[in-house]
Amino acid sequence: MTDKPLPVLPPSRLAQLWDSDLVYSFRSSPITVVASIMALVLVLAAVFAPLIAPYDPFDPASLDLSDGFSRPMQPNEITGKVFWLGSDGQGRDIFSAILYGSRVSLIVGAASVLLSLVLGVALGLVAGYVGGRTEALIMRVADIQLSFPAILVALLVFGVARGLIPPALQEQMTLLVLVIAIGLSNWAQYARTVRGSTLVEKNKVYVDAARLIGLKAWPVMLKHVLPNVAGPVLVIATINLALAVIEEATLSFLGVGMPPTQPSLGTLIRFGQQYLFSGEWWILLFPSLVLILFALSINLFGDWLRDALNPKLR
Amino acid sequence: MLAFVLRRLFQSLMVMLAVALIAFTMFRFVGDPVNQMVGVDTPQEQVAQLRQTLGLDEPVVVQFARYIYNAARLEFGVSYQFRLPVISLLGERAPATLELAFMSALFSLLVGIPMGVYTALRRDSWLAKIFQTVSLVGISLPTFLIGILLIYLFSVTLGWLPSFGRGEVVKIGNWWTTGLLTGSGWKALILPSITLGLFQMTLIMRLVRAEMLEVLRTDYIKFARARGLRTRAIHFGHALKNTLVPVITIAGLQLGSIIAFAIITETVFQWPGMGLLFLKAVQQVDIPIMAAYLMLISFLFVSINLIVDLLYALVDPRLRATIGAH
Numbered sequence: 089m090t091d092k093p094l095p096v097l098p099p100s101r102l103a104q105l106w107d108s109d110l111v112y113s114f115r116s117s118p119i120t121v122v123a124s125i126m127a128l129v130l131v132l133a134a135v136f137a138p139l140i141a142p143y144d145p146f147d148p149a150s151l152d153l154s155d156g157f158s159r160p161m162q163p164n165e166i167t168g169k170v171f172w173l174g175s176d177g178q179g180r181d182i183f184s185a186i187l188y189g190s191r192v193s194l195i196v197g198a199a200s201v202l203l204s205l206v207l208g209v210a211l212g213l214v215a216g217y218v219g220g221r222t223e224a225l226i227m228r229v230a231d232i233q234l235s236f237p238a239i240l241v242a243l244l245v246f247g248v249a250r251g252l253i254p255p256a257l258q259e260q261m262t263l264l265v266l267v268i269a270i271g272l273s274n275w276a277q278y279a280r281t282v283r284g285s286t287l288v289e290k291n292k293v294y295v296d297a298a299r300l301i302g303l304k305a306w307p308v309m310l311k312h313v314l315p316n317v318a319g320p321v322l323v324i325a326t327i328n329l330a331l332a333v334i335e336e337a338t339l340s341f342l343g344v345g346m347p348p349t350q351p352s353l354g355t356l357i358r359f360g361q362q363y364l365f366s367g368e369w370w371i372l373l374f375p376s377l378v379l380i381l382f383a384l385s386i387n388l389f390g391d392w393l394r395d396a397l398n399p400k401l402r
Numbered sequence: 403m404l405a406f407v408l409r410r411l412f413q414s415l416m417v418m419l420a421v422a423l424i425a426f427t428m429f430r431f432v433g434d435p436v437n438q439m440v441g442v443d444t445p446q447e448q449v450a451q452l453r454q455t456l457g458l459d460e461p462v463v464v465q466f467a468r469y470i471y472n473a474a475r476l477e478f479g480v481s482y483q484f485r486l487p488v489i490s491l492l493g494e495r496a497p498a499t500l501e502l503a504f505m506s507a508l509f510s511l512l513v514g515i516p517m518g519v520y521t522a523l524r525r526d527s528w529l530a531k532i533f534q535t536v537s538l539v540g541i542s543l544p545t546f547l548i549g550i551l552l553i554y555l556f557s558v559t560l561g562w563l564p565s566f567g568r569g570e571v572v573k574i575g576n577w578w579t580t581g582l583l584t585g586s587g588w589k590a591l592i593l594p595s596i597t598l599g600l601f602q603m604t605l606i607m608r609l610v611r612a613e614m615l616e617v618l619r620t621d622y623i624k625f626a627r628a629r630g631l632r633t634r635a636i637h638f639g640h641a642l643k644n645t646l647v648p649v650i651t652i653a654g655l656q657l658g659s660i661i662a663f664a665i666i667t668e669t670v671f672q673w674p675g676m677g678l679l680f681l682k683a684v685q686q687v688d689i690p691i692m693a694a695y696l697m698l699i700s701f702l703f704v705s706i707n708l709i710v711d712l713l714y715a716l717v718d719p720r721l722r723a724t725i726g727a728h
Contacts, residue, residue: 251689
């Protein structure tokens with residue numbers, strides 16, 4: 089073995105990424121690819137809603153009552169305008185309303201996931217790292233929280249917030265209240281997972297080393313333990329995004345969510361339900377379909393992520 | 403064993419105390435109870451008088467103790483919107499919710515267990531694959547959309563079943579009303595029970611399937627086969643019996659969430675139960691009803707959890723040994 093090894097060109101960054109385990113398992117699962125493209129399209133459509141939407145559904149000046157109840161893809165009988173997905177009783181374009189509505193749904197979903205993530209991860213880290221009575225208390229509360237359905241907790245938080253906020257501010261604050269209500273009802277799962285992994289990580293040598301060089305508890309937790317427990321958190325967050333969007337839709341459907349002036353997908357479905365018996369099916373069908381597609385694609389992506397990040401399944 | 407029972411009992415009591423503290427905090431500090439009871443022009447002395455009779459000027463700890471004492475006697479105050487005692491409002495609507503919850507639990511068990519057994523035994527048949535796919539969809543669909551879909555199919559398109567209400571109800575005794583004795587009552591129950599039970603059904607189906615597959619691999623099943631027992635006897639006499647313990651546990655634990663999720667189903671079908679009342683209370687910030695509902699549901703959850711834990715210890719000798727060792 090005297091001959092020199094052949095000079096091998098280092099593969100480009102992109103090629104490295106393309107060949108990595110994670111990307112490979114992504115490429116080889118067609119359902120996941122389709123689901124993520126669908127999710128991406130829905131997210132982009134929501135983000136760029138003002139650019140895509142053919143009408144501004146919340147500008148009263150642009151609404152014309154004679155446009156009302158146009159069927160999808162057919163010119164209106166009076167005005168001759170064509171609405172892709174039809175229009176509702178006030179002549180509001182359903183397609184535009186869905187774009188703006190999914191925007192609201194997505195904002196509430198993402199913000200509440202962020203809230204429960206920060207809260208849950210912080211409490212889980214503290215519980216696992218500090219231990220003792222603090223741990224017992226936090227985990228006990230998490231147990232209780234987990235045994236209650238999230239929707240019940242969110243309804244209670246919503247009701248209490250209603251009682252505390254003066255009526256004049258209520259409509260503007262609804263979005264914030266929803267984020268808090270949904271965020272507070274989902275933190276326990278993060279806390280439980282993070283505590284579990286923290287208990288394992290804190291006995292490893294690198295944590296001892298970090299402590300030896302004199303770092304305080306918080307830097308150790310945030311800079312050293314947190315990156316090593318982040319994998320499962322990512323999976324939970326993905327699946328929770330679908331759950332949070334559905335939870336928001338449910339609350340809005342129940343009439344305790346976004347007001348009609350700022351409708352989310354749930355509010356749109358609530359409106360649409362009123363036309364169930366009179367035959368204007370498109371007002372109900374299209375928002376529901378978008379909600380289902382969104383939840384389904386995020387769930388499929390989350391399932392893949394869970395399996396891909398699980399070393400046992402490799 | 404006795405130590406275990408006492409410890410579990412104490413834990414449950416602590417949870418109920420914590421819940422009561424939350425309920426009391428809501429009741430006392432979110433919206434002033436006195437403001438809700440008096441008009442704008444009520445003289446100050448009268449307001450102060452009312453405050454005194456209600457005991458709102460006493461130390462908070464005393465008030466909390468009285469709140470618990472009253473809650474134990476099922477006195478949760480007076481609803482702000484209906485001006486009626488909360489407990490009679492809840493009691494009036496409890497039969498509707500309980501009947502609905504019972505029927506959907508029954509539905510999820512009677513449909514979920516056979517589906518689970520079938521998908522485990524005939525794993526590769528096309529019917530099993532359909533069941534699996536349906537269960538995936540069932541988990542992804544929000545409850546309210548399932549309800550709307552069923553209404554659209556069976557009420558609007560086919561016109562077979564009513565889309566709202568309980569139908570005709572019959573009064574039994576002083577306060578129980580039932581829809582189970584009339585034809586229209588039964589018809590009205592079908593769609594809401596399926597809507598509410600579908601999620602639990604898919605859960606039970608998956609659980610039975612997983613447990614069944616596990617059990618079929620164990621040695622005693624192999625031994626039963628070696629003894630030459632008939633397949634039917636092995637599957638239903640030996641395997642199914644052993645899968646049912648975890649199934650019953652989960653079903654019991656799910657009973658609480660069925661009652662909580664009834665809020666959504668009751669809204670879709672305008673079912674006159676406790677969930678609909680609670681939702682109206684949330685919309686109108688009717689704190690006494692919210693607090694009482696919270697206490698009742700928590701009590702239900704905590705007692706079911708307690709009973710399941712104790713039954714487990716009673717049934718499973720392995721668990722009993724570890725408890726004794728502690």
